[in-house]
Amino acid sequence: MHSSDIGKALTVFALLSMNSPVLLGQSTEYIAPRTEYGHPNLNGVWQALNTANYDLQGHEARPAMALLPIPPSSASPGTDRATPGALPAEELRALGAVGGVPAGQGVVVGNEIPYQPWAAARQIENAENWLMRDPEIKCFLPGVPRATYMPYPFQIIQGASQILIAYEFAGATRTIHMEDVGSSPSPTWMGWSVGSWEGDTLVVDVTGFNGQTWFDRSGNFHSEALHVVERYTPISPDHLMYEATIEDANVFTEPWQIRMPLYRRIEPDKQLLEYECVEFVEQLMYGELGLNNPATGQQNE
């Protein structure tokens, strides 16, 4: 990477931290190299490096995603014996520090998600029931934009007339249609994606969702009315700026935005591998449903 590119990337980051209303990809003068067919070349294996999959919003560190309720205390601090703080739920306690949640500054522009009142209550309820409700735990297709910032790489496969985005998690693949294909014939987990170029930015308009995916492990959610507009803008040879505008009139009072850099996995010969997690969740989902339990080798009660 040229030092001038780094400088531009830093400028972009500075703008990011100020929550500039200017779309960041457009504020840089970086000109991406072209493919043989004329568009900016987005090919490569990319990954987000942030804590958005834990919580899109700014959050402090804590010992686990699922915690025991903290018992109320009426005593004035210091006048009685010490009381416990946040403790991991029993199911997660054996994980120790591995099960902890790293702090994060958040990726939501302005940090507020404009929920309607009922939906704000639902998000809290979702978070409280994270182990039961998060589709990630069941290896379900992660939806958009969540697939982008899960802690797994993804590959952009940019052909002359087709673009695929292949995610490592659950082997999800999206076709980005670069021509008019009408609307989705059916609700889907990963949405129905139609792409276009705005200058150096790949803009992907995503509709046709079902209401079953989440945005993060904190229970941030949407309905079937979700409409996501993603923007992938090269800001250096090894960085894309990713922005997603999220609109869902059933759940939010107005559209809102997330924004984060994506990093190229620059290891030589980096390839996207399989994460076939269906096999990893069968015992959780089905182990106790059958006559026999594979984990114990015994009959279920």
Place this chain on the structure above:
Amino acid sequence: MGQRQTSLLVMIWAAFFTMTMLGGFVSAQNVMIEEPISNWETPRTPWGDPDIGGIWRYEATIPLERPDHLQNRAFLTDEEVAAITLVEEELAMARLSGLDGVDVGKATLEESPIRYNEYNSFWQDHGRPRQVYRQTSLILDPSDGKLPYTDDAREAARRSTERYGVGPYESYLDPDTGERCLTDGAAIMMWQGPNGGHNRIVQSPGYVTIVHEEYQDRRIIPVDGQPHHGVKQWLGDSVGRWENDVLIVETNNFLDKTNYEWANIWSRASDTLRLIERFERVGPQSIEYTLTVEDPKTFTRPWTAVIPILKLPDSTHIFEYACHEGNYALSNMLSAGRVEATKN
């Protein structure tokens, strides 16, 4: 490898022409590949690779193995071709008119792409008759058109057929890998998939990516000289190269999943499995796909199938196949299994 395939094809052609002369066959549409087009030139991607992009599907009636009653016969007669063609047309009509399941298939077509066609037929509806070829098996080597199973694998295949749809289903390990929404295996990906056999091939500089609708099986194959990554996977570790406009893909490093139930023993993942595939665009609508499977755990020798793959219109879509997300059948089978057990 390439040499041997060529010679197999030459044999087929030679056999066809011999039979044409002897038997007076009239049509060229029943040979393995599209009628040769004069001056056919493989189209190119903007960066110069042969272009095999698009939506592709195997839609012919040729079974993988030669049926027993056609022993020693590489080709069907005119009468047999006419009879199968009629059945295919009737099936297509029946499906288009809304008949379903056994009403469509079971009584009329023993060589249904899934056994006895007992599934809802919309899964397999091609919307048109399948292509009928004279060839009696996709397997050309060995020459008897049969899978060269080891004794153990033959027994496993017999058991798999016997328990299909019957069970017992006492835990999630009893359904086959497909019913568990995992995969039916890399060897079927390009040409099978009764519930979604379409493949989208997208090429980008240095890669050929194949997305299979069923189970969302996906292979991102480097063709720029990258080495094998060495990590074992369900669909193995593929490396490709272009040789004279033919894509050759070698795949090894499969996980050993022979402990699981497989719908087809011949497509199971095993750590001794090795695939060699050959993709040759032989016409605007055709890829001749040659699959060679080696696995001493399952076969006494390598076997090779030559499979005509059809290009579908560019407007064809690969849809989302959210199998695991909606796998209510699995929990239903397990609860039914418990009810069965209490009855006994």
